[in-house]
Amino acid sequence: MIKLLRRLGKVSQTSGFQRPEAVASSLTSGCTDAERRAQYVLFAGTSGGMSARVRKITKDILALSQNCLGFTAISTRTRDRLLADAPNLSRYFFLVERPKHPIGKLPDGCHTVLRADHPDLQDLRRRYANHPATEHIQWSRQDVETRLDLPYFRADNSYVFQSRAYSPLVFYATAAYVEKTDKADLFQVLEEDNYFGAETFDFHGKLVSRDLLDSIIELNFLAAYVPLFSESRSINVLDIGAGYGRLAHRMTAACPNVGKYFCTDAVPESTFLSQYYLAFRNVLDRCAVVPLDKVTELRSIPIELAINVHSFTECRGRVVAWWLEELSAIKIPWLFIETDFGLTSRDGYGVRNDFREKIEESGYRLIVQQPKFAQSQILRDHGLYPSEFYLFRQT
Ligand SMILES: C[S@@+](CC[C@H](N)C(=O)[O-])C[C@H]1O[C@@H](n2cnc3c(N)ncnc32)[C@H](O)[C@@H]1O
Helix, strand or coil, X not given: CHHHHHHHHHHCCCCXXXXXXXXXXXXXXXXXXHHHHHCEEEEECCCCCCXXXXXXXXXXXXXXXXXXXXEXXXXXXXXXXXXXXXXXXXXXXXXXXXXXXXXXXXXXXXXXXXXXXXXXXXXXXXXXXXXXXXXXXXXXXXXXXXXXXXHHCCCCCCCCCCCCCXXXXXXXXXXXXXXXXXXXXXXXXXXXXXXXXXXXXXXXXXXXXHHHHHHHHHHXXXXXXXXXXXXXXXEEEEEECCCCCHHHHHHHHHCCCEEEEEXXXXXXXXXXXXXXXXXXXXXXXXEXXXXXXXXXXXXXXXXXXXXXXXXXXXXXXXXXXXXXXXXXXXXXXXXXXXXXXXXXXEEECCEEEECHHHHHHXXXXXXXXEECCXXXXXXXXXXXXXXXXXXXXXX
16 A cells, blocks of 8 residues: 555645644654654655646545554655755655765875776676676666766765765764763774765764764674784684775774784675775785685685674575575684664565574574664664674574
């Protein structure tokens, strides 16, 4: 029914629906996050092509259905007014992605490397074609080509969403949370610049970004279980779906005892970009980018921690199973997964399947599960991209 109504969206009415304030409060108060996500707001604009009679019927159906089906119908104009006042509500709407135009520094000469016809990228594309881990649902070549502006790989795109749905206040509150909870003292040490389009915000004279804040929260969490800061021994790490190398850069800058940080990925552009970015950050002595067709070579290297941040949830179940088999073969004791969709793979449009059993069958047992904003209920609802951390250990 909702799907049908969404299709009808363009032809429905603008009057007689809830006031924006009422919509906002019904979305934000008195219900849990899960309940809130389950509610629908249908927005609709008038269409000149529809007869008055059809418009009236549509309006009546909407008015009737919204009461019994639990959604609220508002006009597109009201939606836009609402979002202008409260951009953080935009994740409750089915909006066409409108990434911001990238700003920020680019190093001289980067355009000669960061281009789609670069021979290294072409080579990776050839090598990755037909690999079982590249049966993409979300990262097809066409998707990547239309959504990714190579030189601005840290801008608002599928690697790390930037402010899009969030106001600067959310960045401020999240930065305050990080400063307060940062036992590892990374907030003072790690720095941000706006190279390659990363959106930055001022926090009392310190430049912060989602890249920086997320990384500090993740590192603090991991350090409570895995010896990231131990001086007596060093550990190796494997990041699957490492993107442009965000966490590799942060972890090597923050943790002198991390020996080698291996980045791998099944998307040629990600491998290509991480190689470029980690060289740019001058950390290739401690990071290695491992192309997908070389992953099996890691089997002879002792690796203590595997990381998967917002990646398995963007893969098909059989691709997750492929990676889990590889992890078992490499024999990695710790597995950290961060997700905002639970432990589910994406197997079709709107189709998600639980892969927790697959993890357990690979010999991992859950040691801890906690929200990204473990120490703040308010930020669990209103912080910057809330998510869930899962840490598994091989039995
Ligand atoms: C949302 S981005 C997250 C990037 C990075 N983990 C981070 O947090 O900055 C998802 C990543 O998953 C990667 N990815 C997509 N399909 C994959 C697959 N089949 N196997 C491994 N990684 C994949 C993408 O290339 C991208 O790097």
